[in-house]
Structure formats: structure tokens, C-alpha cells
Amino acid sequence: MSNANSFFALPSVEKARSHGEVVASKTGLDAQLLGDAAVALHYPNSLKSPEHRNILEHELRYKWSQTWTMYLLAITSAVSAAVQGMDESTVGGASLFYIKKFGIAKDSTYNANIQGIINSIPYLGAAVFGFLAIPSNKYFGRRVTVFWASILASASGLWQAFAPSWEMLMIGRLVMGVSIGVKSATVPVYTAECVPASIRGGVVMLWQTLTAFGVFLGFAMGAAFLDAGSNNWRFMLGSVFVLPLYVCATIFFYPESPRWYIEKERYSDAFRSFQKLRKQELIAARDFYQAFSLLAIERQQQQSKMGKHWYQQVAHFFRNRRNRTGALAAGILMFAQQLCGVNVLTFYISKVLTNAGFSVRSALGGSCGFGALAFAGDLTSIPLIDRFGRRALVLVTFPLMVLFLLWIGLSFLADGDTKLGLVLSGIYIYVFIYGLGAGPVPFTYSAEAFPLYLRTQGMAFSTGVTWLFCWVFGFTLPNMERSMGDTGVFSFYAGWCALLFVLIYLFVPETKNYTLEELDAVFGMGIRKHAKLKWHQLFDRKVRCQISTEYVSSLTDDESADSYPKRF
Incomplete structure (x- = not known):
């Protein structure tokens, strides 16, 4: 065993134990326990108790051996991401039908703009209103924020199902966007604060993994309700109603973030949260001690480097070279996630496949395969992202995405069954490759790219970038398809992938394994x-x-x- 954390390393075992006892006096917890916890963090080899040494050895050897409470908390929170994925994909199948219902199916620039804004407006809402997560998290905590955002998502599903006009459908989808923005800024932070550092990367990636699962589920709902009559699109859009209710019904069975309790100086509650999330009391005490100490350092940095006022903090975010570099690197990856062409397929794959010659039924069935392979790609990336690195994954996968975007685009020049086979195989290979790199890396990288005292502001900036450009490209796609055709659209995004490879190579440093x-x-x-x-x-x-x-x-x-x- 080695030093667990050098960020606030203490010079000796005696100093470490003394500091743990000081923290105990400030928090009202057991001095002996926090003294042992401090030694366990800074000098684990110096622990005298064989029981304590065995506990740390077991943790080091079996890092995935954690409590069910911790895993269920992470999964339940990440179900919020599945809601987002469902919203992205159900609208693709539903749009084949509601554009006829609302009289916006005729080929014109006006109708193409209306279709684009209906499909993409949740992501404009996420970019504009996602900042609501900051005050809600500060005053009410992670669980309450996830709860009310899930209520909005469920209400949005019902609203869309009963919308009497395209205008009302658009408003209902905007409400979904508010929910998406708030949850995307909250759930990864909530999970990261509750999960041990040794498995944090893989567990936090549940957000992106369940987003891909939600995409698959949304396409499956499209296929399931295809024969539900003239209002089948209402059932497709309304199916989003169910998952947020599960989150609302279960989220309060799990502990609040221990870090949030510490920020509110509710130290006993924070320690009880750690006890529920960790298997051993020593591990719970060690992680409490570490969180308390890091928060103290964060407050010192915030006051000394940023100032007390919000305008000072904003100025510092962009004035400081270290922060600008992190923001640019994270922004490039978030931008790349949206401009790599995946939204052409997530929002409009049913239309792309019908343009290639598939029947509506076959197009919806093919869409399910798209969602399943996106999910498989994200699952595959979980062990790879920490082994090979964030930068390495995107640098390997972007040239492959260039190749298969060109494959898809040029396949539209073929005829008959050859075109069908080439288009579908190209789409399937492309989305699996996307799931290995451009899908999971940006959110993980953004959580690492900012200093401790700017982590929340940095994540808000990064998620704002991804949702803003998700809206822009989703909105412009229908008119791009009208003017450029399918071959032109996929070739356009292939060119962008090539340029993004250059930008990532030059401007995105690796973050794997760095303290x-x-x-x-x-x-x-x-x-x-x-x-x-x-x-x-x-x-x-x-x-x-x-x-x-x-x-x-x-x-x-x-x-x-x-x-x-x-x-x-």
C-alpha cells in the first residue's frame, strides 16, 4: 500500500493522526476513529491494527467490492440519462407521423425549420436553463434537484403525448430540455461524490452508458407502437413518462451526497451517508476525513484566487491560463461530440433509412439495432478509458468515423439491396465506434479538466457547450438534407471529423492517471x-x-x- 493522496500530504504519522483528531473536534465525531482514518489516508503502511490493514488490503485488491446502496444509487441516478436518450430517439420515429398530423410534412424551407426546431429545442432549453442546477444544488441538495427535474421530465412526456398542435408539442419538449440541462449538471457530480475514487471513472460513465441504453429503448418504443393506430406517435413520445417516475419514487431511499452535507456543516449526516455507501467504518471515516479536508482547501483556493463576488469568479475563469486551457480542451471535446455526425442518426435515423429505401417498419427495426450498438460501444469503453486514456480513444476513433461516415454517404449512390446493406452496415459500425470514443470521453474529460475550486462552474460551462451545439446541429439538419442530400450531409460531417482529429491532437492533453x-x-x-x-x-x-x-x-x-x- 502507498500514500493514497498527496494533495494535502502531512509530514509524519503523528501529524496525520493529530490532524484527524482536530477534524474530529470540529465535526463532533470520534477522535480515535478519525485519527486512524487520517493515518489510513496518508500512511496506510503505518496502521498498527491487523484488522485495519486487512480492510485496506481488501479494498486495494477488490476495488469493485462495494455496497449495493452505492451501486443502486449510481444506477438510479443514471436512469435520468436514459430518459434523455429516449427523448432523443423516440422523436425520430414519431416525427414520421406527427408532421403529417400537424400539416408540416410538405417539402419546404419553412416546414424543415419547424421540424428541426421541434426535434432539437430540448437542447436549447438544456443550454439556457441548465444553470438552474447551481442554486438548486446549493440550497436543496442533489436528491431534491434530481427529483424535481425528473418530475419535469415525466410531465413533459405526458404533455407531448396530448399536444394538440406542433406549437404545444414544441413547448412540451422545451420543458424536457430544462430537465435534461439540470440533471446533466447534477447527476455526474452526485455520483462522483458518492463513489470511491478507485472506480469513479467507470461508475460516472454510467451517465453516458445509460444515455445510449435510452436511445435503444426509445427506438424500441417506436417499433412497439408502430401499429397503435393514427395516434401511434403520441404513445411513442409519451413512453418517456415512465422512467422519471421510477427515479422520483426511489431517489430518497439513497443517501444525500456526503460532500453536500459537509458544505452545510451537517457532519453527522455526512458520516452516516458514508457509512451507507462504504462497507467498513474505517473506509467511511477515511473518506469523510478526505472530503472534509479537500473542501477546506477548496474554500481557501476559492477565496484567495476567485474573490467573493460572482463577476470576480467569472473573470478568473477566463483570465487564468490554467483554466482557459482546461476550458478550451473540454470545449473542443464537447463540440466534437456534437459535430461528429451522430445527431444525424439519433434524431433522424428513421428518415435516413426510409430515404435509403427501407419501409417504415424496417426503418424502425433498424433503428433498434443502432441503439443497441451505441449501448454496446459505451459498455466496451468502460475498461478501455482508464487503460488507454481519454485522448488515445478519441484519436483512434475519429479517423475511423471519417471512414464510415464517407461509407454511409457514398452508399446512397448505390442501387437496390446493395444500397440497403451498405447504408445499414455503415451506420452500425459507425455508431459502435462513436460509443468507444466521442460518446463517453467528453463528459469524463470535462469532470477532470478543471481545478477543484472551479469544478462546478467548469462542468456547467462544458454541458452548456454540448447542449447548445446539439440544438444548433439538430435544428439545421432538415434543411441540410434538403439542400445537400444524404451523401452531402454525411460527407460534410466526415470532413468535420477529420478537422476535429487535428484539433484534438494539438489542443487536448491527456488526463489519464494524473494527480x-x-x-x-x-x-x-x-x-x-x-x-x-x-x-x-x-x-x-x-x-x-x-x-x-x-x-x-x-x-x-x-x-x-x-x-x-x-x-x-
Whole structure:
């Protein structure tokens, strides 16, 4: 066993135990227990109790051996993402029918704009109103925020099912967008605060994994209700009503975020939450001690670096080089997630397949395969993202997406059954590749790209970027298809994927396996220096990225730049 965390390392076992006892005096918890917890965090090899040493050895060896409460909390929270995925995909099948019901099926620029805004307006709502998560999380907690956002999602499903006009349908979908924006800014944070650090990346990825499962479920609802009569589209859209009710009915059976309790100085409640989320009391006490200490450091950084006023905090977010670099890298990945062409298929795959010559029934069946492969790709990426790295996954998958987007686009130039087979096989391979890289990486990367005291603001910025461009590209797709045809649309997005590969190579550093101090150094070196070094690396394999000696020396007194890892 080695030092578990060096971010606030203490110089000796005695200092660690003393600090744990000080935290106990401030929080009203047991001094002996928190003393042992502090030693377990900083100097686990110095624990004298064989029982305590066995507990830590077991945790190290069996990191996925956790409580059912923790896993069920993560799954239940991530069901919110499945709701989002269902909304994306059900509208694709339903739009084949409601455009006729509301008289907007005629081929014209006006009707194409109406179709585009109905399909995409939830993501405009998510980008504009997602900030509501910040005050709600601050004053009411994670569970209450997820609860009321799920109520909105369920109400939106009913609203869409009974909409008497396209205008009312659009408003109902806007309400869904508010729910999506709030939950996407809350659920990953809630999960990350409740899950042990050793498995945090894989468990937080449940958000994207269940989004893909929701996409599959939405397409399945489209196929299931195809023969439900003239109002079949109402059943498709209304099927979103059910999953949010499950979240509402179960979310309060799980503990609130321990970190939120600590922020509110409800220390006993925070410790009880950790006890429910961890198998052993020592582990619960250690994680409580760590969360308490990190929050104290965060408050110091926030006051010293950002100031008390909101306008000072906004200015600091963009003025500081380290923050600008993280925001640019995360923004590029979020932008890439939307501009890689996946929304052409998520929103309009049924139309794409009918354009290729499939019947409506076959198109809806083919859509289910699209959703299943998106889900399979996300599942496959869970063990890969920590093994190979975030940057590596997107750099490998974007050239492959270029290839298969061109495959799909050029397949429309073929005839008969050949065209059907080529289009469908290209779509299936493309979406699996998307699930390996562009799907799961941006949300995971964004959670790592910002310093501790700016994590919430950084995630709000990143999710705002992805939802804004999701709306833009979803809105423009119908008119793009009218003017460019299917071959032109897929070729357009293939070109963007090629450009995005270059941007990611130059401007997105790796974050895998870095500590908080090292990430400050990685992003603190500046985006232009990173781009310059990566450019030279193309022509000279001996070139390696070097962290600025001056910057590293400002972070630590006992390590030199030469001793820092050079993994990026």
C-alpha cells in the first residue's frame, strides 16, 4: 500500500493522526476513529491494527467490492440519462407521423425549420436553463434537484403525448430540455461524490452508458407502437413518462451526497451517508476525513484566487491560463461530440433509412439495432478509458468515423439491396465506434479538466457547450438534407471529423492517471506550448512534452520538473 493522496500530504504519522483528531473536534465525531482514518489516508503502511490493514488490503485488491446502496444509487441516478436518450430517439420515429398530423410534412424551407426546431429545442432549453442546477444544488441538495427535474421530465412526456398542435408539442419538449440541462449538471457530480475514487471513472460513465441504453429503448418504443393506430406517435413520445417516475419514487431511499452535507456543516449526516455507501467504518471515516479536508482547501483556493463576488469568479475563469486551457480542451471535446455526425442518426435515423429505401417498419427495426450498438460501444469503453486514456480513444476513433461516415454517404449512390446493406452496415459500425470514443470521453474529460475550486462552474460551462451545439446541429439538419442530400450531409460531417482529429491532437492533453497537482501542471503549461510540442512530435519522435520548470516549482518544493511524469 502507498500514500493514497498527496494533495494535502502531512509530514509524519503523528501529524496525520493529530490532524484527524482536530477534524474530529470540529465535526463532533470520534477522535480515535478519525485519527486512524487520517493515518489510513496518508500512511496506510503505518496502521498498527491487523484488522485495519486487512480492510485496506481488501479494498486495494477488490476495488469493485462495494455496497449495493452505492451501486443502486449510481444506477438510479443514471436512469435520468436514459430518459434523455429516449427523448432523443423516440422523436425520430414519431416525427414520421406527427408532421403529417400537424400539416408540416410538405417539402419546404419553412416546414424543415419547424421540424428541426421541434426535434432539437430540448437542447436549447438544456443550454439556457441548465444553470438552474447551481442554486438548486446549493440550497436543496442533489436528491431534491434530481427529483424535481425528473418530475419535469415525466410531465413533459405526458404533455407531448396530448399536444394538440406542433406549437404545444414544441413547448412540451422545451420543458424536457430544462430537465435534461439540470440533471446533466447534477447527476455526474452526485455520483462522483458518492463513489470511491478507485472506480469513479467507470461508475460516472454510467451517465453516458445509460444515455445510449435510452436511445435503444426509445427506438424500441417506436417499433412497439408502430401499429397503435393514427395516434401511434403520441404513445411513442409519451413512453418517456415512465422512467422519471421510477427515479422520483426511489431517489430518497439513497443517501444525500456526503460532500453536500459537509458544505452545510451537517457532519453527522455526512458520516452516516458514508457509512451507507462504504462497507467498513474505517473506509467511511477515511473518506469523510478526505472530503472534509479537500473542501477546506477548496474554500481557501476559492477565496484567495476567485474573490467573493460572482463577476470576480467569472473573470478568473477566463483570465487564468490554467483554466482557459482546461476550458478550451473540454470545449473542443464537447463540440466534437456534437459535430461528429451522430445527431444525424439519433434524431433522424428513421428518415435516413426510409430515404435509403427501407419501409417504415424496417426503418424502425433498424433503428433498434443502432441503439443497441451505441449501448454496446459505451459498455466496451468502460475498461478501455482508464487503460488507454481519454485522448488515445478519441484519436483512434475519429479517423475511423471519417471512414464510415464517407461509407454511409457514398452508399446512397448505390442501387437496390446493395444500397440497403451498405447504408445499414455503415451506420452500425459507425455508431459502435462513436460509443468507444466521442460518446463517453467528453463528459469524463470535462469532470477532470478543471481545478477543484472551479469544478462546478467548469462542468456547467462544458454541458452548456454540448447542449447548445446539439440544438444548433439538430435544428439545421432538415434543411441540410434538403439542400445537400444524404451523401452531402454525411460527407460534410466526415470532413468535420477529420478537422476535429487535428484539433484534438494539438489542443487536448491527456488526463489519464494524473494527480490533481499534475493536472494543474499539464494545463498550466498553456495550450500553445502543448500544440507546438505535439506538432514537432509529428516530425521528431525524440521530442517529448516537458512541463515548465517554473510552473512546477510553484506547485511543490520537494520535486523538480525532471521528476514529474511525462505521460502526455
